[in-house]
Amino acid sequence: MSDHILLPGDPLSSAGDTGPAGGAPGGHTLGNSAMGRFIRNNLREYGMFISLVAIGLFFEIMTNGTLLRPLNLTNLVLQNSYIVIMALGMLLVIVSGHIDLSVGSVAGFTGAVAAVLMVQWHCNVVVTTLTCLATGALIGAAQGYWIAYFRIPSFIVTLAGMLVFKGLALALLGGQSLGPFSTVFQKLSSGFIPEFLPKIGHYNPSSLILGVIVAAAMVVGAVRARARYQRNEIDVEPMPLFIGKNVAVFGIIVYLATLISGYRGLPNVLIIMAVLIALYSFVTSRTTLGRQIYAVGGNVRAAALSGIRTERLTFLTFVNMGVLAALGGLIFAARLNTATPKAGLGFELDVIAACFIGGASAYGGVGRVGGAVIGAMIMGLMNNGMSILGIGIDYQQVLKGLVLLGAVCVDVYNQRRA
Amino acid sequence: MSTILEMRNIAKRFGPVKALSDVSFSVEPGEIHALCGENGAGKSTLMKILSGVYPAGSYDGQIVFDGEERRFADLNGSEALGIIIIHQELALIPLLSVQENIFITHPPGRFGVIDRDAARVRARDLMRQVGLTEAPETLVTHLGVAKQQLVEIAKALSKKVRLLILDEPTASLNERDSAALLDLLLAFKAEGLSSILISHKLNEISRVADRITVLRDGRSVGTIDCRNGPADEDEIIRLMVNRDLEHRYPPHTPLIGEMLMEVRGWSAWHPLHPDRQVIRNVDFHVRAGEIVGIAGLMGAGRTEFAMSLFGRSFGTRISGDVIMRGKAVDVSTVSRAIAAGLAYVTEDRKELGLHLGNEIRHNISLAELRGIARHGVIDEIAELRIAQDYRNRMRIRSPDVQQMAGRLSGGNQQKVVLSKWLFTNPDVLILDEPTRGIDVGAKYEIYALIQQMADSGRGCVVISSEMPELLGICDRICVMNEGRFVGAFTREEASQEKIMRAIVRSTSDSMPISTIPSETASLAVSSLAAGAS
Known part of the structure; x- marks a missing residue:
């Protein structure tokens, strides 16, 4: 499943195996029909995807079609990219049995650092970006050190980090907003992939072609994986389900690509996001590193007795989180075209909620990249949809809170029944 | 003759497992009655029934206290009559003061408001009775184990104790503190208090007990009266271990070869009690094809020895050498120990051995991920093949290897753990209580697997509290007690009596002074100094 792990199709395409977290119980006792069995066994993953589609349709x-207008769809991507990117890091942190409350502050702080470097010191984009990512890594290392080697609960360390970096961002900016950034830097979040081909009507053909290629690659990957599993006599999902699922995935991606190419094409940040999602899916599901993170979160003492260097791994998940928080902060700053002391406020809540809505377990050891991405998209869709509907920020929060609680309750209920 | 307590024909089952089948004994007023028996003989279960932890109705038989049949619904029922139990793991709250701990359930005062002055006065009085001179405000965590034990006794006294039950009270005390505790018990006896002393230290028992009841396999097999003369230790041992050895072990002819692993001068200290040396300068070796047993009672240091060896997973200030196939190896971390050819199958399968929420195949590959991956990328198909192969070879009964480990029976879980460690291709496997919590049929399979591993040229070390098991499968049995090896027997010479004798004869009191390691001596001196101050 390495080669079809982009975007929303992921949780479905993994139905043949249950992944490192193994959400599915042995199905031999349930149901008679193969189809029913597969749906039941992968209820969580199908359910999440179906919820996303349902919320989108709703x-x-x-909004009378406003939601999926090319302009709004583009905005949706731009507004949520940094949440999705940070959710990738948060998923690893949560899977390894920890939490990081500081990501919002860290994102704000690195945005401030970028502004100081670029606006006040006139550094170029590359130097600024690298310095900021390194700063994020350093912050992650500083926090991870206490958590991993001194066994201080991550809740406390990162709560402290949240205060510290919120304060440092404020101090760095002197309480003022700082901007604007260079146009090259702005392209990070508000640029679109270059168009070489002539426009067809108002459609950008390159973006459309890229979308179709990605969708086709995912389907081809799924078909090849299925064939490989069958060759090795591993259970695969029933043919009708497989076809239905892949047609749906292909259709949705191509449809969205068509819509988005009707505005200004694929945003740069969507490419960054897609690459990162693919990378983290691969790392979590197919590498020894990923397997070890799940093992540490599932049973840290058994993992240690299996020769896994649990402290180092915990440390590294926080370093990784720091880098992704910094990247999120850069994208957010580039999008606003200014660094403000309030940047990053409350990001940690959206990011953590995305992971839990996406099926990660608060006890560690369970959770998938695809789930976290869907969780982030559900949050983003709700934010955007409710804003268009004119629902105030007050009730938006109430509803988001209830969705989070509901999603986790359904999850726990399903697990207990299994 | 009057009795204060009589337990008649007590029987207790946990599901299909019979913990107690028929236990009867009685305690007279002002008597110290000792209960002894092997691990798992049923001592603790019996005391939980007596104290009401297992309520009336969950067991068969009668408890008669003060001439009346009693049916306790919970702990409060027995405590109201003055039956107080002090468990081996002390039930004190470390960050509360001595006085607060003594009156934790029944503080003096009115309407839920604690009268602190009264508590202090009464606490000081109770503490004096047990020989504690500390201030009642001292936090329990600042006291040593011996003094904490005394706090527990003071707590019992505060509840108007009439029958005091002590479960292995001296297990974690040094000789001097043990002696002081036993003297205290004798002093209480002179005042008419009855007590039940659970202990496996026969020298202690014979010093203070009036009568000794021996439990074996959930039955009371005899009561020895020692008021008219000291008890015969051999008789106690014979009662403790006399058991038929059925054909519960697969026949096996060992093929013992070259020296595989030698451990020299191994020492380790307790991580939380830095003045306690848990492993005392021991030597150990295993040959290829050999199954070596380590016998000993709970707390003897067997698991601590194995885990300190396996990547320093237990203990601090670990020292000593490990030599594998003639070469000194580094076993300072778990991954280095694995690389050196060592594997440790834990006694606590669910907590330390398995990822219960993960699939069988992921459990099997976890300790040797390199074996299924190239450049850090896992080959799922290879992993699956390997898992299926082990499932067939080890006869793991599951629909497939995608089954969650947590859904398997104990025996099958153990086979998954064994598969996991075999996949690391170790030279020496240390198996800690490999058949704990496993039914008889699966035990036989595990024994056969251990023998197969030995026959393939590996060295197997089996730690077990079940002596018949060690006698049944081991080529050599080393006996451990108080962090030292105190005896070794070949398969031909070993017997339960000899092992038990090696253990009880080696307890510190009866040892000639010259053989006590200097650490112990200095420990005794330092605790003496601490006591004097």
Whole structure:
């Protein structure tokens, strides 16, 4: 499943195996029909995907089609990219049995650092970006050190980090906003992939072609994986389900690509996001590193007795989180075209909620990249949809809170029944 | 003759497992009655029934206290009559003061408001009775184990104790503190208090007990009266271990070869009690094809020895050498120990051995991920093949290897753990209580697997508290007690009596002074100094 792990199709395409977290119980006792069995065994993953589609459709109808207008769809991507990117790091942190409350502050702080470097010191984009990512890594290392080697609960360390970096961002900016950034830097979040081909109507053909290629690659990957599993006599999902799923995935991606190419094409940040999602899916599901993170989160003492260097791994998940928080902060700053002391406020809540809505377990050891991405998209869709509908920020929060609680309750209920 | 307590024909089952099948004994007023028996003989279960932890109705038989049949619904029922139990793991709250601990359930005062002055006065009085001179405000965590034990006794006294039950009270005390505790028990006896002393230290028992009841396999097999003369230790041992050895072990002819692993001068100290040396300068070796047993009672240091050896997973200030196939190896971390050819199958399968929420195949590969990956990328198909192969060879009964480990029975879980360690291709496997919590049929399979591993040229070390098991499968049995090896027997010479004798004869009191390691001596001196100050 290495080669079809982009975007929303992921949780579905993994139905043949249950992944490192293994959400599915042995199905031999349940149901008679193969189809029913597969749906039941992968209820969580199908359920999450179906929820995302349902929420999308709901807002599409309620907003009279505003939601999926090319402009709004583009905005949706731009608004949520940094949440999705940070959710990738947070997923690893949560899977390894920890939490990071500081990501919002760290994102804000690195945005401030970028502004100081670029606006006040006139550093170029590359130097600024690298310095900021390194700063993020350093912050992650500083926090991870206490958590991993001194066994201080991550909740406390990162709560402290949240205060510290919120304060440092404020101090660095002197309480003022700082901007604007160079146009090259702005392209990070508000640029679009270059168009070489002539426009067809108002469609950008390169973006459309790229979308179709990605969708086709995912389907081809799924078909090849299925064949490989069958050759090795591993259970695969029933043919009708497989076809239905892949047609749906292909259709949705191509449809969205068509929509988005009707505005200004694929945003740069969507490419960054897609590459990172693919990378983290691969690392978590197919590498020894990923396997070890799940092992540490699932049973840290058994993992240690299996020769896994649990402290180092915990440390590294926080370093990684720091880098991704910094990247999120850069993208956010580039999008606003200014660094403000308030940047990053409350990001940690959206990011953590995305992971839990996406099926990660608060006890560690369980959670998938695809789930976290869907969770982030559900949060983003709700933010955007409710804003279009004119629902105030007050009730938006109430509803988001209830969705988070509901999603986790359904998850726990399903697990208990299994 | 009057009795204060009589337990008649007590029987207790846990599901299909019979913990107690028929236990009867009685305690007279002002008597110290000792209960002894092997691990798992049923001592603790019996005391939980007596104290109401297992309520009336969950067991068969009668408890008669003060001439009346009693049916305790919970701990409070027995405590109201003055039956107080002090467990081996002390039930004190470390960050509360001595006085607060003594009156934790029944503080003096009115309407839920604690009268602190009264508590202090009464606490000081109770503490004096047990020989504690500390201030009642001292936090329990600042006291040593011996003094904490005394706090427990003071707590019992505060509840108007009439029958005091002590479960292995001296297990973690040094000789001097043990002696002081036993003297205290004798002093209480002179005042008419009855007590039940659970202990496996026969020298202690014979010093203070009036009568000794021996439990074996959930039955009371005899009561020895020692008021008219000291008890015969051999008789106690014979009662403790006399058991038929059925054909529960697969026949096996060992093929013992070259020296595989030698451990020299191994020492380790307790991580939380830095003045306690848990492993005392021991030597050990295993040959290829050999199954070596380590016998000993709970707390003898067997698991601590194995885990300190396996990547320093237990203990601090570990020293000593490990030589594998003639070469000194580094076993300072778990991954280095694995690389050196060592594997440790834990006694606590669920907590330390398995990822219960993960699939069988992921459990099997976890300790040797390099074996299924290239450049850090896992080959799922290879992993699956390997897992299926082990499932067939080890006869793990599951629909497939995608089954969650947590859904398997104990025996099958143990086979998964064994598969996991065999996949690391170790030279020496240390198996800690490999058949704990496993039914008889699966035990036989595990024994056969251990023998197969030995026959393939590996060295196997089996730690077990079940002596018949060690006698049944081991080519050599080393006996451990108090962090030292105190005896070694070949398969031909070993017997339960000899092992038990090696253990009880080696307890510190009866040892000639010259053989006590200097650490112990200095320990005794330092605790003496601490006591004097």
